[in-house]
Amino acid sequence: PKQVLEMSDKAGSLLSSKGSLKGKDDSAAKAKGRKVQFSKEGPFESVMNGTKSAGKDKVANGGKSSATKDPHQYEQRVDQELPENFKCLMDCEAAVMLQGIQDHMVMLSRDPAIKIPASFDKGLHYAKSSSKHSNPEAVRSILEPLKNHGLTESEICVIANVYPETADEVFALLPSLKGKRGINSKPIEDSMSELAKLKQPIFTV
Amino acid sequence: MFFHIVLERNMQLHPRYFGRNLRDNLVSKLMKDVEGTCSGRHGFVVAVTGIENIGKGLIRDGTGFVTFPVKYQCVVFRPFKGEILEAVVTMVNKMGFFAEAGPVQIFVSNHLIPDDMEFQSGDMPNYTTSDGSVKIQKDSEVRLKIIGTRVDATEI
Numbered sequence: 001p002k003q004v005l006e007m008s009d010k011a012g013s014l015l016s017s018k019g020s021l022k023g024k025d026d027s028a029a030k031a032k033g034r035k036v037q038f039s040k041e042g043p044f045e046s047v048m049n050g051t052k053s054a055g056k057d058k059v060a061n062g063g064k065s066s067a068t069k070d071p072h073q074y075e076q077r078v079d080q081e082l083p084e085n086f087k088c089l090m091d092c093e094a095a096v097m098l099q100g101i102q103d104h105m106v107m108l109s110r111d112p113a114i115k116i117p118a119s120f121d122k123g124l125h126y127a128k129s130s131s132k133h134s135n136p137e138a139v140r141s142i143l144e145p146l147k148n149h150g151l152t153e154s155e156i157c158v159i160a161n162v163y164p165e166t167a168d169e170v171f172a173l174l175p176s177l178k179g180k181r182g183i184n185s186k187p188i189e190d191s192m193s194e195l196a197k198l199k200q201p202i203f204t205v
Numbered sequence: 206m207f208f209h210i211v212l213e214r215n216m217q218l219h220p221r222y223f224g225r226n227l228r229d230n231l232v233s234k235l236m237k238d239v240e241g242t243c244s245g246r247h248g249f250v251v252a253v254t255g256i257e258n259i260g261k262g263l264i265r266d267g268t269g270f271v272t273f274p275v276k277y278q279c280v281v282f283r284p285f286k287g288e289i290l291e292a293v294v295t296m297v298n299k300m301g302f303f304a305e306a307g308p309v310q311i312f313v314s315n316h317l318i319p320d321d322m323e324f325q326s327g328d329m330p331n332y333t334t335s336d337g338s339v340k341i342q343k344d345s346e347v348r349l350k351i352i353g354t355r356v357d358a359t360e361i
Contacts, residue, residue: 117241
């Protein structure tokens with residue numbers, strides 16, 4: 001244990017995360033956090049691993065243990081830091097937009113002075129590979145009504161990007177919603193089942 | 206996460222670009238200047254999607270340059286604390302692993318990796334669970350939650 005503590009101090013100066021390593025000393029909190037986590041994430045975790053590992057590398061949920069240190073620290077709503085005019089894009093919407101721009105770029109690239117930056121290629125590749133829905137408009141129309149139930153634009157985008165399968169998953173991934181659980185379960189369940197109907201088949205060749 | 210936002214920038218244009226193609230020259234200069242850049246506030250500007258408005262140009266005293274205030278729309282990629290996203294692992298070492306999500310680099314310290322995953326060194330260093338069921342190595346896909354962000358000016 002002593003060695004672990006020393007390493008964590010060293011790593012603390014390298015990382016810019018605030019206080020996440022201090023929580024490790026508090027084994028009571030850690031044990032409590034762990035317990036809550038596994039009971040919540042147990043049911044869907046095996047499902048996620050099953051679907052993801054088909055044809056791709058295994059997926060490990062690296063973000064799980066962050067909740068063991070100080071659960072409230074990372075529960076900030078995504079949009080708390082956002083300036084007013086930021087409009088969230090789901091990955092599938094961004095993929096469509098960026099693909100359109102790339103098609104334009106073919107024309108622009110006749111001008112040798114214009115170089116397509118690396119971040120554009122990476123951004124396009126990422127948006128395409130992480131977008132799980134082939135029809136962004138349908139997804140948007142399914143998730144828009146959730147705004148009336150108190151979800152913010154950014155929370156809806158996170159749900160679309162992560163593509164959870166049940167309402168339990170949604171609450172586990174977005175702890176800020178837990179406060180509103182009683183009110184929001186039913187509409188979220190309905191939206192998740194609508195989304196499931198849209199699901200791209202993963203097993204087709 | 207991707208965002209679609211409106212930004213404003215003052216563009217300086219040399220008189221050699223004036224004439225029939227003034228607007229086009231202004232737009233291509235904007236794209237050259239802005240695409241691929243990264244700021245702490247907006248994140249990575251991935252692409253300019255359109256020009257909303259170009260204001261009246263102001264001639265600068267003493268030089269012939271003209272400054273145009275340009276409002277443009279662009280797609281940016283900015284990671285947030287608390288955001289959940291998927292990334293591809295690029296490097297694994299005993300301090301943790303590096304992953305990439307679009308233009309953004311992510312580092313996951315080994316303290317934030319589940320305790321039942323051990324680092325295995327070798328040809329393909331990786332983190333593996335005790336029963337060997339889950340392995341994190343180069344090119345693995347992981348889903349993670351962002352706990353902090355930092356802008357490194359030298360790495361644009």
